[in-house]
Amino acid sequence: MSSQISDPEESPRRNGRRRRGKESGGAAGSKRVCLAAVAGAAAILTLVSGFDAVLTASVAEPSRPPERHAVRTDEPLTPILNVPDPRTAGALLGERLFADPRLSADGSRSCATCHDLGTNGASGRNLDEGLDGAELPLNTSTVFNAALSFRLNWEGAFRTLEDQARATIENPRIMGSSVEDVVSRLAADPDMVASFRDAYGREPDTAGLLAALADFERTLVTPDSPFDRWLEGDDGALSAEELEGYEEFKSLGCAACHQGGNVGGNLFQRHGIFYPLASPEPELLRVPSLRNIETTPPYFHDGSAPTLEIAVRRMARAQLNSRLTDRQVSSIVAFLRALTGKFRGRQVGAP
Incomplete structure (x- = not known):
């Protein structure tokens, strides 16, 4: 197996020239926006290519719970509303x-x-x-x-x-x-x-x-996370910190790859775009879903990130060339924890 990268912060990928400017704004900020735009375009193309598999899947007729509120339709993420019987x-x-x-x-x-x-x-x-x-x-x-x-x-x-x-x-x-x-x-x-x-x-x-x-x-879906309830129109489902984390998640560009009903899982992406992330192989991976992410440590394809906080910092650095503040990390992690749903009425990961 490939050796683990112990400190990805110290091994920048040059891509032929040294990057300049502060990462918190200016050219680097533009790079993050461009990267998010490119990744978003790739997501659309890959989603289209994947629709044939979705449309032909023999999924059991789902039962839909009653709607609490009107679903928010202007977000890049969508709630789980249907659970197969x-x-x-x-x-x-x-x-x-x-x-x-x-x-x-x-x-x-x-x-x-x-x-x-x-x-x-x-x-x-x-x-x-x-x-x-x-x-x-x-x-x-x-x-x-x-x-x-x-x-x-x-x-x-x-x-x-x-x-x-x-x-x-x-x-x-x-x-x-x-x-x-x-x-x-x-x-x-x-x-x-x-x-x-x-x-x-x-x-x-x-x-x-x-x-x-x-x-x-197909029945192993986990609806009814706090974030699902917020997407369904329940304004009180998320705390102020969780909402702040969601806004950071979108503004940084995380939602370009982690979007849709599964908060990911619908396109391929290369890892280590700006800095190494984890074991270098395989380089091209299916973007994982972030649902129930707080319950599934360790993280990444090699399991090299022991905590969610470490995973968030490394992802931002490797994929977006962004050094996050402690507050940004804390709020994003709070949002990610709000993605924990329920399996047959019990919260995933609960004892």
Whole structure:
């Protein structure tokens, strides 16, 4: 694995010439605005390219909670209003399969081994361990709200939850199995056979296995964060500091990459534009969602940022060439904590 960067503040990328001027204004301020504009344009183009996957996804008919107020329509972020029904036969089967160690070759792990739904939908490790006991190359992303992303995993290698489920089962370092072997094991279980028939009208097969896992993962969305409630028109949902942080988040240019219903997850971006951010590879990453971000330390694709405060400072420096004041960091972190939603009525990360 690539070596970690211990102090990204001291290694500026020159890009052929030395940058001049104060970063708090002047030319550097213009650079930040230009960068945000470019990233925003890239976001639009990438979103358009990703719509085909969204439009063709077989999402269960969602149930919409009653509206409290009129949704604010002039913001770059949007609330989660629809939650797919977790009680369908397919989703219930997928929930069982998600925790079933028979999906791994040796029966030692399930999807829930690295994606703890009782906490943050991921794990608390910098890098999880593979079947061989060695660390995996990238930090485990949360499964919460993954269904809202236009591509899946850090490198955006998969368009659909079904494709990602197959790849995970067949990854020799993660589950080390094959979908055919998993289906054979499940077909030997009369209770599983009955559940597949109830959900899809047939005995266990590859399509049913992948569909069930995807049907369940589509229900793992976390609405009702304080920020969602504010977006729905509840003026009292955010504190003054949280609102100040949101304004900083927008004015600095963070919202150029972290926008939409998933507060990210809908475009690719290079990291380390001005200064190194984390391990240099892979350089091009799918921008992660910031929903429930306070519950998912450590941060970045290599897990090298232990706290949200450190992650915010490094991101501003590496991506926007901006040194934040303590107050800016504090207010932005307050806003980010207001993105913590609820999973089936319980706050994500709550004990």
